[in-house]
Amino acid sequence: ILNVEQSPQSLHVQEGDSTNFTCSFPSSNFYALHWYRWETAKSPEALFVMTLNGDEKKKGRISATLNTKEGYSYLYIKGSQPEDSATYLCAFFTNNNDMRFGAGTRLTVKP
Amino acid sequence: DVKVTQSSRYLVKRTGEKVFLECVQDMDHENMFWYRQDPGLGLRLIYFSYDVKMKEKGDIPEGYSVSREKKERFSLILESASTNQTSMYLCAAKGVIWNTEAFFGQGTRLTVV
Numbered sequence: 001i002l003n004v005e006q007s008p009q010s011l012h013v014q015e016g017d018s019t020n021f022t023c024s025f026p027s028s029n030f031y032a033l034h035w036y037r038w039e040t041a042k043s044p045e046a047l048f049v050m051t052l053n054g055d056e057k058k059k060g061r062i063s064a065t066l067n068t069k070e071g072y073s074y075l076y077i078k079g080s081q082p083e084d085s086a087t088y089l090c091a092f093f094t095n096n097n098d099m100r101f102g103a104g105t106r107l108t109v110k111p
Numbered sequence: 112d113v114k115v116t117q118s119s120r121y122l123v124k125r126t127g128e129k130v131f132l133e134c135v136q137d138m139d140h141e142n143m144f145w146y147r148q149d150p151g152l153g154l155r156l157i158y159f160s161y162d163v164k165m166k167e168k169g170d171i172p173e174g175y176s177v178s179r180e181k182k183e184r185f186s187l188i189l190e191s192a193s194t195n196q197t198s199m200y201l202c203a204a205k206g207v208i209w210n211t212e213a214f215f216g217q218g219t220r221l222t223v224v
Binding site: 096 | 115142144146151152153154155156159161167169170201203205207209210211212213214215216217218
């Protein structure tokens with residue numbers, strides 16, 4: 001079993017706080033690392049697909065970094081807003097065409 | 112809009128029934144996946160398929176089988192439903208190009224009584 005681990009499991013922050021989550025994954029058979037945002041009653045939606053060591057991606061207040069040699073990725077949210085409340089999932093896509101997810105980080109942003 | 116459609120949003124079945132969960136995508140994607148989601152455990156991979164008639168076991172294939180007779184359709188079959196298969200089931204589709212994202216269906220909440 002390919003282990004993809006995320007921490008923390010849950011996070012409660014105040015509006016305006018900046019926060020970050022960690023995803024760790026096996027460094028072998030790496031093809032891509034995905035970040036998804038999953039809101040209640042909706043389908044997961046992609047935030048970033050990252051493929052190269054040292055990749056940094058940004059979308060508005062959300063950014064992510066990737067270290068394939070040591071097997072981790074960080075997701076950062078700057079100035080959290082209540083609408084950022086969701087579960088954030090990372091997924092590890094291998095050269096065998098399989099895709100494994102971590103258990104997710106559940107973020108709650110209080111107004 | 113790209114679409115992955117699962118046949119039912121909610122399903123209630125009896126123990127021992129054979130259950131079919133259907134997933135259809137309109138993106139011509141090669142890879143399709145079935146996951147189940149349980150509290151605290153995230154999305155666990157049941158089976159995946161990278162081409163028509165091809166299937167590979169994921170981490171928790173026991174009690175499940177799959178069928179992919181056409182590229183757009185990936186079916187998950189519970190041969191004899193049990194209460195421990197009560198869960199949320201998610202289907203996803205992804206293109207073969209390695210740096211593309213996956214697209215998900217809306218999920219099927221299955222309850223086995």
